Amino acid sequence: MIYLYLVATIVAFLSAKKILARFSHPLANPLLVSILFFMALFSLTPLSFNDYAHANQGFVWLLEPAVVALALPLFNQVIEIRAQLKAILISCTLGVVIGITSCLSIILYFTDDRALLISLLPKSVTSPIAMAIANQSGGLPALAAAVVIAVGLLGAIGGFSLLNYCKITNKQAQGLAMGCSAHAIGTAQAIAQGREQGAFSSLALVISGILTALLAPLFVSALDYYLR
Amino acid sequence: MKPFDLKKVGLTGLKFLTSAGIILAFLYLGKAIQWLTSLPIPGSIFGLLLLFSALNLRLISTEQLLPSSNLLLNYITLFFVPVGVGLLQYSDLLSQYWLAIMVSSVISTVAVLLSVGYCYQRLSK
Numbered sequence: 030m031i032y033l034y035l036v037a038t039i040v041a042f043l044s045a046k047k048i049l050a051r052f053s054h055p056l057a058n059p060l061l062v063s064i065l066f067f068m069a070l071f072s073l074t075p076l077s078f079n080d081y082a083h084a085n086q087g088f089v090w091l092l093e094p095a096v097v098a099l100a101l102p103l104f105n106q107v108i109e110i111r112a113q114l115k116a117i118l119i120s121c122t123l124g125v126v127i128g129i130t131s132c133l134s135i136i137l138y139f140t141d142d143r144a145l146l147i148s149l150l151p152k153s154v155t156s157p158i159a160m161a162i163a164n165q166s167g168g169l170p171a172l173a174a175a176v177v178i179a180v181g182l183l184g185a186i187g188g189f190s191l192l193n194y195c196k197i198t199n200k201q202a203q204g205l206a207m208g209c210s211a212h213a214i215g216t217a218q219a220i221a222q223g224r225e226q227g228a229f230s231s232l233a234l235v236i237s238g239i240l241t242a243l244l245a246p247l248f249v250s251a252l253d254y255y256l257r
Numbered sequence: 258m259k260p261f262d263l264k265k266v267g268l269t270g271l272k273f274l275t276s277a278g279i280i281l282a283f284l285y286l287g288k289a290i291q292w293l294t295s296l297p298i299p300g301s302i303f304g305l306l307l308l309f310s311a312l313n314l315r316l317i318s319t320e321q322l323l324p325s326s327n328l329l330l331n332y333i334t335l336f337f338v339p340v341g342v343g344l345l346q347y348s349d350l351l352s353q354y355w356l357a358i359m360v361s362s363v364i365s366t367v368a369v370l371l372s373v374g375y376c377y378q379r380l381s382k
Contacts, residue, residue: 042335060334064341071345078345085339092340094277095333096301097284098326100308101319116380124373132365139357152362153369161297175347178340180362188370197374205377210369217334227330233373235302242297 034084041066055190060214061182096155096213099231102220106228109201117205117229121236124209128153129241129248141256148172150248152180154238155212162242166249177212184211185218200225208233269324276325279317283308 045059045066071078103110110117129150136146147168151159156177163173188211192203200223207215208230219230287304311317344351351358 038338039335042338060337060341063338064344067338067342068345071342078342082339082343082346085342088336088339091329092333092336093299093301093304094280094284094325095329095336096299097280097287097304097308098322098329100283100305100312101322101326102330103305103309104312104319107313113381116377119380120373120377123376124369127372128365128369131368132361135361135364136357139360140354142354145354145357149358149361152365155299155302157299157301158297161299165297169350171347172350175344175351176358176362178344179351179358180366181337182341183363184366184370191367191370192374195371195374197371197378199374199378199381201381202374202377206370206374209373210366213333214337217337220330220333231305235305238302239298245297 031080031084034081035087038063038067038085038088055186058186060217061186064182092213099216099234102224102228103231106225106232109225110228110232113201117232118236120202120205121209121233122240124206124233125153125237125240125244128210128237129244133248133252137255143252143256144168145172146252147249149176150252151241151245152176153210153212154241155234158238158242162245166245178214181211181214184215188215188218189222201229204229204231205233208235209237212238272321273324276322279322280304280308280325280329283311 041063042059045062049057049059049062067081070076071081132149132152133146136149144167147166148163148170150166150168151162151173154177156174159173159177160170162168163170184207188207189203192198192206197203197206203222204219204226207219207226211218212234216227216230216234220227283304284301285304286307287302288300290303291298291300308317312319312322
């Protein structure tokens, strides 16, 4: 009866959502709390994580059609997007370049392990793209996926508080920033914040994902030149 | 008590299945493109772009998509719970370089959030 784990995911998430609704602190995030709950459960009890993962495959599978369904919020904002296309493209390009260069230069401060550097290069994009980049350029796809998820959670949990604190209150700007930095997990959070944020986050997810895939080979050769 | 309206229930179900069918068709079309081009871009992103184009070309209406896309988008955060719990599998890999990973991820994520936000807020009018 491992499929009880599927029910457990739903119950844990929905009850976390209900209980945490009255707290406004960013750490009172239902996604974070349910993940920590299951992590604690599988670390502290003999219950098997593998059974859990197997039972919940369906949810992971649903992420793919959910990404396709993002076309709908995107279409609902198509007039706004067309009007702002130049600003959107410039901001996303800036975000991708800053994301990759800042990440690489900080890691280089600690180590010059090439596999580590390549695995963290695509940390801000959705995991299939990140894994493909890591795989093509000699990184570790599993590490790339793990970092992508961790970064997505970080952005989803702290993103909106940080943006509001820094007076970035434009809804479209918030959406773009979430999509560029925290890919699909950030976009899920942006959808919960509002239609405009959700649409612009979806847009940034797509644009920054494609840009990262296109620019990654350039950054990899620059890195190899530096490490030589 | 209202009588059980079989026709209405059937119609709602049919609409739901149609919308799910459209989304799946675009997903697998996207996967086919990914397979043919072998680009490092997932099929779901191609599917999103194709569906967006189809909506713009009025080949598909938003009403046709609503039943299942609303369900998917309302619960998209829930689907990430098992993905996040899956980080447990990578704890060895992550703990090896935890300091470099943590410092670079946090600073770089903050840098992207703020640079994109500020840049767009200044440029958009």
